[in-house]
Amino acid sequence: MFASASEWQGSLLALGDPEFDPSFATVERIWLDDECWLDHRPGWLQGSDLVMAELVARVPWTQRRVPMYERVLDEPRLVWWWSETGGGDEAVLLPVLQEVRHALSRYYGRHFDSIGLNLYRDGHDSVAWHADRVRFQQETPIIAIVSVGAPRPFLMRPLGGGPSRSWLLGQGDLFVMGGWCQHTWQHTVPKIAHAAGPRLSITFRHGGDPPELTDQPVGQPRRSSSSSAMLDASGAGNNSRNVNA
Numbered sequence: 001m002f003a004s005a006s007e008w009q010g011s012l013l014a015l016g017d018p019e020f021d022p023s024f025a026t027v028e029r030i031w032l033d034d035e036c037w038l039d040h041r042p043g044w045l046q047g048s049d050l051v052m053a054e055l056v057a058r059v060p061w062t063q064r065r066v067p068m069y070e071r072v073l074d075e076p077r078l079v080w081w082w083s084e085t086g087g088g089d090e091a092v093l094l095p096v097l098q099e100v101r102h103a104l105s106r107y108y109g110r111h112f113d114s115i116g117l118n119l120y121r122d123g124h125d126s127v128a129w130h131a132d133r134v135r136f137q138q139e140t141p142i143i144a145i146v147s148v149g150a151p152r153p154f155l156m157r158p159l160g161g162g163p164s165r166s167w168l169l170g171q172g173d174l175f176v177m178g179g180w181c182q183h184t185w186q187h188t189v190p191k192i193a194h195a196a197g198p199r200l201s202i203t204f205r206h207g208g209d210p211p212e213l214t215d216q217p218v219g220q221p222r223r224s225s226s227s228s229a230m231l232d233a234s235g236a237g238n239n240s241r242n243v244n245a
């Protein structure tokens with residue numbers, strides 16, 4: 001099993017002091033439909049292999065167990081979670097991740113207050129189709145993911161049917177889901193036959209509960225009269241990249 005930083009054979013080219021572009025100037029906004037958007041910037045976090053190696057080595061990874069088909073099985077990935085309001089030892093996190101969190105808060109106008117880590121050790125590790133439970137607390141949550149390590153396919157599909165869309169995420173890529181994504185779309189990191197190496201996703205959320213033990217089925221999309229105002233206030237309702245920057 002992949003267990004220590006020394007086993008991580010990242011590209012030497014990607015090693016170096018971690019840094020990122022806090023202006024988000026080169027982020028591309030992709031509209032999945034009228035209400036759901038993504039922000040994507042390949043290679044946004046530089047020095048990502050160093051971040052990967054450090055996190056793998058210092059995080060006290062948790063193996064959660066999930067009830068499945070009348071049995072209790074290991075969840076197919078390792079996780080760890082920190083939040084501003086309690087939970088997780090901040091000393092474990094690298095300073096650059098807190099800098100990323102603050103930069104995301106400034107740019108998106110939301111107070112990102114938690115950082116969740118998912119470690120996919122090899123192609124057997126995965127996360128099933130789901131939408132984040134934070135949708136039960138917020139209408140238009142923004143979830144930002146910085147991926148490090150070997151790229152893995154990340155798929156999204158509309159709730160209720162339709163073709164899925166796929167991105168390869170790893171090596172410092174930034175991927176942000178906003179608008180109604182958590183209500184009307186699902187996402188997954190599927191198992192693959194041959195992973196080039198481990199991948200770690202660093203997820204930034206605001207105002208939610210700790211991550212759920214199991215991925216829950218997506219409920220009906222919710223709508224309210226305040227949705228437009230919320231979208232506008234977050235910068236999610238228009239194409240401007242500079243709102244709250």
Ligand SMILES: O=C(O)CCC(=O)C(=O)O
Nearest residue numbers: 118127132145189201203
């Ligand atoms: O690893 C990823 O990119 C996805 C993680 C995810 O879906 C989650 O934390 O809910």
